[in-house]
Amino acid sequence: MNNRNEHYSSEFPNVKVKIHTISESLRRHLYIFKTVTGVFSFRKIDLGTKILIEHMVIPGEPSVLLDLGCGYGPIGVVLSYESPESLVFLIDINKHAIWCTKENIKINLRNNRNIRIFSGNYFEPIKAKNLKFNGIFMNPPLRQGRKEFLTLLHIIPNFLESNGSFQFVIKKKMGAPFVLNYLKKEFPSKKVDIICKRSGYWVFRCFQEE
Numbered sequence: 170m171n172n173r174n175e176h177y178s179s180e181f182p183n184v185k186v187k188i189h190t191i192s193e194s195l196r197r198h199l200y201i202f203k204t205v206t207g208v209f210s211f212r213k214i215d216l217g218t219k220i221l222i223e224h225m226v227i228p229g230e231p232s233v234l235l236d237l238g239c240g241y242g243p244i245g246v247v248l249s250y251e252s253p254e255s256l257v258f259l260i261d262i263n264k265h266a267i268w269c270t271k272e273n274i275k276i277n278l279r280n281n282r283n284i285r286i287f288s289g290n291y292f293e294p295i296k297a298k299n300l301k302f303n304g305i306f307m308n309p310p311l312r313q314g315r316k317e318f319l320t321l322l323h324i325i326p327n328f329l330e331s332n333g334s335f336q337f338v339i340k341k342k343m344g345a346p347f348v349l350n351y352l353k354k355e356f357p358s359k360k361v362d363i364i365c366k367r368s369g370y371w372v373f374r375c376f377q378e379e
């Protein structure tokens with residue numbers, strides 16, 4: 170992918186679309202995911218995504234959860250399967266990813282009444298709804314640099330309930346130690362935990378109150 174229009178973060182990636190199928194066991198349940206060329210990690214679940222899914226802390230009670238930058242939907246699908254009483258939102262800018270997410274919800278979840286899917290730029294599609302989440306989950310797009318993600322870190326707390334947390338995964342080589350220092354410096358009164366370090370990936374949980 171050498172052109173901006175072919176990148177997975179494009180609204181409509183300019184690639185020849187071919188459907189792929191991924192089967193993956195996550196949190197001891199087997200999922201089948203439909204993906205298409207041009208969507209992030211369309212051949213195989215990304216290792217960072219898998220590590221986040223295996224270690225993310227899912228609230229025990231019915232909650233309002235968000236998979237931000239959902240791609241073909243693995244994080245949000247697992248959140249909904251594990252917490253069927255929760256209302257799960259999924260958002261992505263890539264329209265092909267949103268098509269896959271809709272398919273993957275039909276394939277993997279029997280009761281999909283508690284799911285809301287939006288296509289658009291981060292919180293823009295839901296900003297009129299005044300929503301606050303008990304958990305926001307993300308494998309952030311960092312291929313084009315960290316700046317956008319660092320800006321997002323300042324927006325996220327506005328969308329969290331007081332007990333809510335932001336959980337995300339970053340590869341050590343892609344700047345996880347930098348992000349940890351940045352969070353500590355920019356949000357000195359907020360909690361920041363690394364809930365797992367595995368295979369070069371760090372899973373963060375931050376902004377939750379003590």
Ligand SMILES: C[S@@+](CC[C@H](N)C(=O)[O-])C[C@H]1O[C@@H](n2cnc3c(N)ncnc32)[C@H](O)[C@@H]1O
Nearest residue numbers: 177178209218238239240261262263290291308
């Ligand atoms: C690293 S991928 C993770 C995808 C998926 N969550 C997964 O783990 O397989 C990041 C996702 O963020 C999406 N994205 C990039 N910029 C975005 C934006 N401005 N608003 C919403 N989604 C965006 C990309 O299209 C991509 O699907």
